[in-house]
Amino acid sequence: MKLDDRQRDVINGGAGAAMAKAMKTLVGYGEAFGAARMVPVKSCHLAGTFGFVSYGAYYAVLEMMTAAGLRVVVPTTLNPRPGAALSLMNRYAFLKQKRLEEMLESIGATPNYSCVCYDGANVPGPGDRLAWAESSAVQYANSVLGARTNRNSVLIDICSAITGCTPEFGYLLDERRRGQVLVRLAVKEMDASALGYLIGQRVVNRVPVIEHYGFTAIQLKNMGGAMAAAGGVALFHVLGLTPEAPDMKTVFGGTEPAETLTITQEDLDGLRSRDLARPDLVVFGCPQMTYDEAVMLGHHFAGKKVTVPTWFCMVPAALRRLREDVLYGMLVDAGVAIHDVCPVAALSSQMGRKKILTSSGKLFYYLAGAAYGSEHDCLKASGVVA
Numbered sequence: 001m002k003l004d005d006r007q008r009d010v011i012n013g014g015a016g017a018a019m020a021k022a023m024k025t026l027v028g029y030g031e032a033f034g035a036a037r038m039v040p041v042k043s044c045h046l047a048g049t050f051g052f053v054s055y056g057a058y059y060a061v062l063e064m065m066t067a068a069g070l071r072v073v074v075p076t077t078l079n080p081r082p083g084a085a086l087s088l089m090n091r092y093a094f095l096k097q098k099r100l101e102e103m104l105e106s107i108g109a110t111p112n113y114s115c116v117c118y119d120g121a122n123v124p125g126p127g128d129r130l131a132w133a134e135s136s137a138v139q140y141a142n143s144v145l146g147a148r149t150n151r152n153s154v155l156i157d158i159c160s161a162i163t164g165c166t167p168e169f170g171y172l173l174d175e176r177r178r179g180q181v182l183v184r185l186a187v188k189e190m191d192a193s194a195l196g197y198l199i200g201q202r203v204v205n206r207v208p209v210i211e212h213y214g215f216t217a218i219q220l221k222n223m224g225g226a227m228a229a230a231g232g233v234a235l236f237h238v239l240g241l242t243p244e245a246p247d248m249k250t251v252f253g254g255t256e257p258a259e260t261l262t263i264t265q266e267d268l269d270g271l272r273s274r275d276l277a278r279p280d281l282v283v284f285g286c287p288q289m290t291y292d293e294a295v296m297l298g299h300h301f302a303g304k305k306v307t308v309p310t311w312f313c314m315v316p317a318a319l320r321r322l323r324e325d326v327l328y329g330m331l332v333d334a335g336v337a338i339h340d341v342c343p344v345a346a347l348s349s350q351m352g353r354k355k356i357l358t359s360s361g362k363l364f365y366y367l368a369g370a371a372y373g374s375e376h377d378c379l380k381a382s383g384v385v386a
C-alpha cells in the first residue's frame with residue numbers, strides 16, 4: 001500500500017509504539033482487501049460499548065491506548081449501552097461496563113450512546129469518507145446520506161479514530177457502490193422492517209436497488225437495520241429516493257441488474273408470527289427510536305393502559321427531549337417502560353427466555369426465540385389498538 005510521509009513516520013514509531021501498532025493494523029487490514037492507499041476520515045462511530053465480562057483482548061487494547069494518552073483526532077461517537085442495571089444477570093454479564101465507558105470517554109469519544117448516531121450526534125454529508133462500525137448505522141450513512149464507509153469492526157475503527165485515516169477499498173470506491181440486484185415490490189401494505197429482513201436474506205452482501213417507494217426516514221432506518229442483520233448488506237438504493245439512485249442507468253452504472261427479485265405481500269406477511277396472543281413483552285426500537293418515531297407510535301398509547309409489558313428503546317438524546325413533552329407522562333401512565341439502551345444486549349442474557357414480540361427485524365434476527373409482528377400487530381399485542 002502506498003503511504004504518505006506522515007503515515008510512514010507513524011508506522012516507524014515517530015508518534016509512539018501504540019500509534020505505530022494502530023497504523024500497522026490499518027495497513028494490514030487494507031492490504032488484505034487490496035487497498036491502494038489510506039484516506040482521511042471525517043468521523044468514526046464505534047460499536048464495542050457492551051462491557052461484557054469476557055472481552056479481555058479488547059480491554060487490553062483500550063488500556064494500552066489510554067496508558068499512551070492517545071485521543072481520537074476526528075469526531076467519534078459510541079453505540080448504545082447494554083442495560084447493565086436492568087437485571088441481576090446483566091449486572092454480572094456487563095461487569096466491565098463502567099471501566100469500558102471510562103476508557104472510551106478518556107480517548108475522547110462522544111458519550112452519545114446510540115446506534116442512531118446520525119440523529120444529531122454524528123451527521124455525515126454526501127461523499128464523506130467514514131470509518132464506522134455498527135451495521136445499521138453503516139447502512140444509513142451509505143444508503144440514505146450518501147457517505148462512504150465499510151462495515152468495520154470496533155478495533156479497526158478505534159485505530160481509524162486515533163490516526164484519522166482508513167484504507168480505501170470496498171464501499172469507499174465508486175465501483176463497489178453500484179446496484180447489483182433489482183428488487184420489485186408487489187406489496188399493498190408496506191412493512192419496511194419485514195421488507196429489509198427479506199431483502200437481506202435474499203441478496204446477502206450484494207447491493208440491492210429497490211424500486212421507487214416513498215419510504216420515510218424512520219422506515220429507511222428500520223429497513224436498513226433489518227437488512228444489515230439478516231444479510232451482510234452495507235448499502236442499498238431506492239430508485240428516485242436515495243442520493244445515488246436518480247435513475248436505473250446511474251445506479252446500475254449503465255449495466256443490467258445481475259438479478260431481479262420480487263417481494264410480495266405474502267412474503268411480508270409470512271414473517272409475522274401466527275401466535276400473537278399475550279407475549280410476555282413487546283419491544284419497539286432497534287435501531288433505537290428517534291423522537292419523531294416515539295411521537296408517531298406514542299400517540300396510540302395516550303389515555304390507554306398496556307395489557308402486556310411494553311418497551312420503547314430510544315436514542316438517549318431523543319428520550320431527554322421526550323421527557324420535556326406531555327407525551328412522556330402519557331406513555332408512563334399507559335405503563336410503557338422507556339429505556340435508552342440496546343434491547344438485544346439488555347435481553348440476551350436473561351435466564352428463562354421470555355416470549356418477546358417485536359416489530360424490529362434486527363431484534364427478531366438477533367434475539368433467539370423472539371417473534372416478529374408488524375407495528376400494528378405489536379400495538380395490538382400491547383392492548384392499545386383493536
Ligand code: F3S
Nearest residue numbers: 115286287288342344
Ligand atoms: Fe442498535 Fe442494539 Fe439494535 S445497537 S440496532 S439497538 S441491536
